[in-house]
Amino acid sequence: MRPLLALLLLALAVSHSARAAEIRFVTWRETQGFMEHLIRDFEAENPDLKIVRDIGPHSSTEFHDLVAQKFKNHDREMDVFFMDVIWPAEFASAGWALPLDRFFPAAEQKEFLPAAIRANRYSGAIYGVPLFVDAGLLYYRSDLLRRYGLKPPRTWPELVEQAKTIIAGEKTPGLVGFSGQFKQYEGLVCNMMEYILSNNGALWDEARLAGSLSSGAAEEAVRFVRDRIVGEISQRGVLAYQEPESLALFTEGRAVFHRNWPYAWEEANDAQKSKVAGKVGMTPLPAFLGGKSAGALGGWQLGISRFSRRPELAWRFIAFMTREETQKRIALWTGRGVAREKIYRDAEVLAKYPQFRTQFEISTAAVPRPPTPVYVPLSNIMQRYFSAAVSARDSDIDRLARHADRDMDRVLDLLRGRAAR
Amino acid sequence: MKRSERAALWFVLPSVFLVGLFSIYPILESARLSFYRMILMLPWLGDKYVGLENYRDLATDPVALDSLAVTLVFVGASAALEVLVGLGMALLLNESFRCRGLARAAVLVPWAIPTVVSSQMWRYIFNDRYGLFNFLLFGRATERYLAPLADARLAPAAIIFADVWKTSSFAALIILAGLQTIPDELYEAADVDGATAWQKFRRVTLPLVKPALLLALLFRTIDSFKVFDLVFVMTQGGPADATNVLQFYGYKKIFAEGMIGYGSAIAVGVFCFSLVLSFLYIRLIGASVLEKGAAR
Numbered sequence: 001m002r003p004l005l006a007l008l009l010l011a012l013a014v015s016h017s018a019r020a021a022e023i024r025f026v027t028w029r030e031t032q033g034f035m036e037h038l039i040r041d042f043e044a045e046n047p048d049l050k051i052v053r054d055i056g057p058h059s060s061t062e063f064h065d066l067v068a069q070k071f072k073n074h075d076r077e078m079d080v081f082f083m084d085v086i087w088p089a090e091f092a093s094a095g096w097a098l099p100l101d102r103f104f105p106a107a108e109q110k111e112f113l114p115a116a117i118r119a120n121r122y123s124g125a126i127y128g129v130p131l132f133v134d135a136g137l138l139y140y141r142s143d144l145l146r147r148y149g150l151k152p153p154r155t156w157p158e159l160v161e162q163a164k165t166i167i168a169g170e171k172t173p174g175l176v177g178f179s180g181q182f183k184q185y186e187g188l189v190c191n192m193m194e195y196i197l198s199n200n201g202a203l204w205d206e207a208r209l210a211g212s213l214s215s216g217a218a219e220e221a222v223r224f225v226r227d228r229i230v231g232e233i234s235q236r237g238v239l240a241y242q243e244p245e246s247l248a249l250f251t252e253g254r255a256v257f258h259r260n261w262p263y264a265w266e267e268a269n270d271a272q273k274s275k276v277a278g279k280v281g282m283t284p285l286p287a288f289l290g291g292k293s294a295g296a297l298g299g300w301q302l303g304i305s306r307f308s309r310r311p312e313l314a315w316r317f318i319a320f321m322t323r324e325e326t327q328k329r330i331a332l333w334t335g336r337g338v339a340r341e342k343i344y345r346d347a348e349v350l351a352k353y354p355q356f357r358t359q360f361e362i363s364t365a366a367v368p369r370p371p372t373p374v375y376v377p378l379s380n381i382m383q384r385y386f387s388a389a390v391s392a393r394d395s396d397i398d399r400l401a402r403h404a405d406r407d408m409d410r411v412l413d414l415l416r417g418r419a420a421r
Numbered sequence: 422m423k424r425s426e427r428a429a430l431w432f433v434l435p436s437v438f439l440v441g442l443f444s445i446y447p448i449l450e451s452a453r454l455s456f457y458r459m460i461l462m463l464p465w466l467g468d469k470y471v472g473l474e475n476y477r478d479l480a481t482d483p484v485a486l487d488s489l490a491v492t493l494v495f496v497g498a499s500a501a502l503e504v505l506v507g508l509g510m511a512l513l514l515n516e517s518f519r520c521r522g523l524a525r526a527a528v529l530v531p532w533a534i535p536t537v538v539s540s541q542m543w544r545y546i547f548n549d550r551y552g553l554f555n556f557l558l559f560g561r562a563t564e565r566y567l568a569p570l571a572d573a574r575l576a577p578a579a580i581i582f583a584d585v586w587k588t589s590s591f592a593a594l595i596i597l598a599g600l601q602t603i604p605d606e607l608y609e610a611a612d613v614d615g616a617t618a619w620q621k622f623r624r625v626t627l628p629l630v631k632p633a634l635l636l637a638l639l640f641r642t643i644d645s646f647k648v649f650d651l652v653f654v655m656t657q658g659g660p661a662d663a664t665n666v667l668q669f670y671g672y673k674k675i676f677a678e679g680m681i682g683y684g685s686a687i688a689v690g691v692f693c694f695s696l697v698l699s700f701l702y703i704r705l706i707g708a709s710v711l712e713k714g715a716a717r
Contacts, residue, residue, distance in 0.1 A: 059657070061657070061677070062657060065673075065676050068461075068676055068677065068679070072461065090462050090679075093462050093463065093464070094461050094462045094679065095464060183660065183661075184660065184661040185659070240568070240571050240572070240660060373462040373463060374462060374463070374678075376462075376677050376679075377680070380673075380678070384484070384662070391661075414460065414463055414466065415463070
C-alpha cells in the first residue's frame with residue numbers, strides 16, 4: 001500500500017511540475033541573497049510558474065554582450081532580463097526589447113522616479129521597469145571636515161582646496177584628497193560626465209547630433225580633472241580604479257572625499273569592513289561656478305524579450321519584483337536605492353536607513369546619459385578620449401577632444417536617416 | 422575515372438562537405454558582409470552595399486592599427502617562446518629515462534585543457550588579492566600585491582605567458598617527431614669524431630630538426646593570430662586596450678556595437694594576414710625540405 005501511495009504522490013508531483021511554466025530570467029549573481037528569497041516567494045504565490053535563473057557575468061559590459069548575443073540569435077530561452085540604464089534605447093531600436101505600455105500604463109509609471117522612467121522610454125514607448133536606481137554622489141569624512149571647520153564643498157575648486165587644507169593639516173602619510181573611478185571603462189564616462197555637465201557642457205549635442213567635447217566648457221572640465229583632481233589631490237592609482245578599489249581606499253581611511261553610488265554607504269559604515277564607519281557624510285556632487293550638480297543616473301531595469309513565448313507570464317514576475325511591497329523589502333534588505341518614490345518616504349525604511357532622505361534628493365536630480373541606440377560605440381570613443389586626456393599630465397586635450405568629436409560625429413550621423421524619415 | 426579514384430572520391434566527400442559548410446561558407450559570408458553597412462541597432466538603415474568603405478575605414482582607424490600592433494607583439498613573442506620552450510621539452514623527452522612515457526603524456530596535459538578553462542585558471546592565478554602569482558612573489562605582504570591584469574604593461578605579458586604555458590607542448594610534440602627521424606648513426610659518427618654535446622646539437626640536431634621547427638612555428642604563428650578566448654576570459658581587451666587583439670576588437674564591433682559590416686571587415690583582414698603568413702611559411706618549409714632532399 002505504502003509504495004503505491006508514494007508512487008501516486010510522485011506522479012502528482014511530476015504532473016504538477018510539468019504544468020508549471022518556466023520563466024527564464026537572465027540576471028547577474030547577487031550576493032546579498034534577496035533574489036533567491038524573492039523568487040521563492042514568487043513561486044509560492046504563483047504555483048503555475050517556475051523561475052529559472054540564467055546567471056551572466058558581473059561586469060555590465062560583459063553582461064550586455066551576453067544579452068545582445070542572445071537577442072541576435074533570437075533566443076527563445078530568455079524571457080525576462082536585466083538592463084543597465086543605458087541599454088533600453090539600443091534594445092528598443094534593434095527590436096529586441098518588448099514595449100511594455102500595455103502592462104505598465106502611464107499612471108503606474110508616475111509612481112517611479114521620473115529620471116529612471118525617462119531612461120526606459122524610447123520614441124514614445126516604455127521598454128523596462130526600473131528596479132534599482134543609482135546616482136553618482138559625494139562621500140566625505142565628516143570627522144575631518146568638522147576638525148577643520150569645513151562644510152561639504154559646493155564647487156569642485158572648493159573640494160580641491162578643502163582636500164589640500166586637510167592633507168596639509170593631518171600630515172598622515174598616504175592620505176589623499178580624492179578617490180573616484182578613472183579607469184578606461186563605462187564608469188569613467190559617468191565620472192567625467194559629472195564634471196562636464198556641472199560646467200554647463202554636454203557629452204554630445206543631442207539636437208544637432210554632433211560631438212561637443214571640444215567645446216570650451218567640456219574641455220575646461222576635463223582639464224580640471226587632469227590638473228587638479230587627478231594631478232593634485234589623488235594618487236596615480238585612481239587611473240586604474242573601478243568602484244571597489246576606489247571604495248577600499250576610502251574605507252581604509254586613506255581618502256578625504258570619494259565619488260561613488262549609493263551602495264557604498266552601507267559598506268563605508270559597516271564597522272566590520274570599514275575603518276571610517278560612523279565618520280562618513282553623503283552630499284550631492286559639487287558643481288563648477290555657475291553650473292548645477294549633476295550626478296550620473298545608474299541602475300537596473302527589468303525587460304521582456306521580444307522573442308519570449310510567454311510575455312504575459314513574464315510580466316507577472318516583473319510586476320511582483322517591482323511592486324511596492326517587494327521594493328520595500330529589497331530596500332530594507334539591501335539598503336540599495338529602489339525605483340518607487342514612496343519607499344523613500346516610508347517610515348520603516350527611513351528608520352533603518354536615514355540616508356534615504358539625502359539619497360532621494362540626489363536620485364531625483366540625477367541625470368541619465370543621453371538615451372540613444374548607438375550608445376555603446378559612442379561610449380567606447382569617449383572612454384578612449386577621457387582616459388588619454390586625464391592619464392598623461394601633458395596630454396593635448398584640445399586635439400584629443402576634436403578627434404573624439406569627429407569620431408562621434410560619424411556615429412551620430414547614422415541617426416540622421418531616422419530623423420529624415 | 423579509375424575504380425580506386427572513384428572510391429577515394431567517396432571517402433573525401435564527407436570532409437569536403439564539412440569543411441565547406443563550417444569553414445568555406447562562413448569565410449565567404451564574412452567577406453560578403455564586409456562590403457555592407459549593416460548595423461544591428463539601427464535596423465531602419467537597412468543593409469547598404471558600400472564597396473570598400475569598411476576597408477578604407479579600417480586602414481585609418483587608429484584603434485585598429487593599435488590593435489594590429491598588440492596582435493603582432495603577441496604573435497611574435499608567444500610563437501617564438503613556444504618553439505623555444507617546445508624545443509627544450511622535446512630534447513628532454515627524446516632522452517631515455519625512467520617514466521619517459523609518463524612524462525610525455527604529462528607534458529600534453531596543458532594542451533588538452535580547453536583554453537577557456539585554462540584562461541579562467543590564469544585569471545585566478547593573476548588575481549590581485551588571492552592570486553597564487555602574488556603569493557609566490559610577496560607571500561603574506563598583501564600590501565605589495567600587484568594587479569597584473571589591470572596593468573597596461575603587465576597584462577600583455579600575462580596573456581603571452583598563459584599562451585606559452587598552454588601550447589608549448591604542442592610545439593614540443595611536433596619537434597619531438599622531428600628529432601626521432603634523426604638516425605642514431607649520425608650521433609655515433611659525431612662521437613667518433615670527438616664532438617662535444619654542444620657541437621652535436623649545433624651541427625647535427627639543429628639542421629636536421631629545422632623543418633620540424635619551422636612547421637611548429639607555422640602552426641603556432643597562425644594559431645596565435647587567431648587568439649581570442651584568452652583575451653575574452655582574462656582581460657576583455659583591457660586595460661586601456663593593452664590586450665585588444667584584432668579578433669577581440671572585431672568581436673566587440675559585432676557583438677557589443679552591432680557593426681556587422683565593419684566587424685566582418687576586421688575578421689577578413691585577420692584571415693588575409695594568416696593566409697599570407699601561411700604561404701610564406703609553406704614556401705620556406707618547402708624550400709628547406711627540398712634542400713634536405715638534395716643533400717641526401
